[in-house]
Amino acid sequence: AQTVTQSQPEMSVQEAETVTLSCTYDTSESNYYLFWYKQPPSRQMILVIRQEAYKQQNATENRFSVNFQKAAKSFSLKISDSQLGDTAMYFCAFMKRHSGNTPLVFGKGTRLSVIA
């Protein structure tokens, strides 16, 4: 079974600064997806960024980027120029990639507070 570990239950960062959220995972699969989802106080789950395991290039979405280390099974999220609206729970998630549907497996989340 796949497991996802987020070792930082809470983090804080000053507005405009950069912060990195850690995630490691355990799997015997070679073909999979990794995701970061954001859950603000509104409760909505929002996709932040997505990485396909076969792609060596790290995914980037505006101020959000990942450091994907496949051999180390590590998938950290870097948020640059942090904004107050980035305050949220952040979940790292794993999904096997094959012809059938498989569920997302989530880490326990990191609560990020952006401080003015």
Next chain:
Amino acid sequence: DTAVSQTPKYLVTQMGNDKSIKCEQNLGHDTMYWYKQDSKKFLKIMFSYNNKELIINETVPNRFSPKSPDKAHLNLHINSLELGDSAVYFCASSQNSGSTGELFFGEGSRLTVL
């Protein structure tokens, strides 16, 4: 238009009651899910349906019964509610064939059992 919609968004009820949460997606996806988020924010898969067929049924009490009348709808019925059922329940959908892997979530339904 909301892509994945759940009703009700809030539900407060007494122990022992039976309640349902409805979910509809207008994305044309063929797979739908129910996740439970506990008080510590941990998200755990409960059920998954693909084209109305139950695919995943995790270790969930028999009091929970999902029903998918068509591939755009996945409802969750809970019998004999217990205090431990209090949680936020998320419905989600994805496109299985040619999938990018992304799940689209509803806004969640917060269930409080008194």
